[in-house]
Amino acid sequence: MNPAKTHIPENSICVLGIPFDQNSSFQKGPCLAPSRIRESYYSDSSNLWTEKGINLESxxxxxxxxNLEFNPGTDFCNHIAGTxxxxxxxxxRLICLGGDHSVTFPIISAYAKKYDSLNILHLDAHPDLYDCxxxxxxSHACPFARIMEKKLAKRLVQAGIRTLTGHQREQAKKFNVEINEMKDGxxxxxxxxxxxxxxxSIDIDxxxxxxxxxxSHHEPGGMTTRDVINIIQLLKGNIVGADIVEYNPNRDLMSMTSMVAAKLLKEIxxxxxxxxFINPVDSTR
Structure with missing residues (x-):
């Protein structure tokens, strides 16, 4: 389906796969994620009803x-942001399936053009605030440094963090990032x-x-699946977009993680x- 040629009603919910992992620093594999997540989304082992009683099938x-296609030499930032x-x-309103976390920078570049007072809630083991x-x-370790230095969001809140380095603490202070470290509950x-x-923005780790x-990056001491679902369901705010990134099928066990990602997709x-439809937001505010 081509978004440029497809008519979609106002406030439609759209899913886009971004199978890109060329900015991964440790292991490749997240480029395989969008298709695997869809397989689990439609798996006969579950159904398409959400916990709040919505039948997604109807x-x-x-x-x-x-999925976006990335040909050799494609400028990944412009390609993603343009789409x-x-x-x-x-x-x-868009939900993107990565891909490594570098895809979030061009996604937010596009969102910032529509929403001039955008907030970001970022769930991750890592703050991804490296300057380089x-x-x-x-790099997938840098997207939120790029986002904040370009003033694409008025507020960035991070949670689940458990790998802060001295440099990233300095970056967080520089950009006024609100970090909720996992050690603090x-x-x-x-x-x-x-x-x-x-x-x-949900990094699967x-x-x-x-x-x-x-x-790709196993970091013990993280959230439970129920913790993340509770955040999705109980968050006080108007969610206008989301991504699920850094799922690496090459490291999965019996599609366990793809089922988790599919569950999160349904709840998002x-x-x-x-x-x-219940709490619409002004797109320019």
Missing amino acids: MDHLYDFG VSTILEKGG LDGNIY LNWLSELEFDGPVYL CLDPAFAPGA IARIHNDS
């Missing part, structure tokens, strides 16, 4: 645009509230490896559906 404003912008201009990693300023959730549109072994669709 949702007539849900569109899947398939995302096309969908947003048509009135869609291994000589690559677009999840009590922050009841106090967290966003004024204006919220973009949710925010979860403890016991719940999501299919991640339900939450965006709720926010779109």
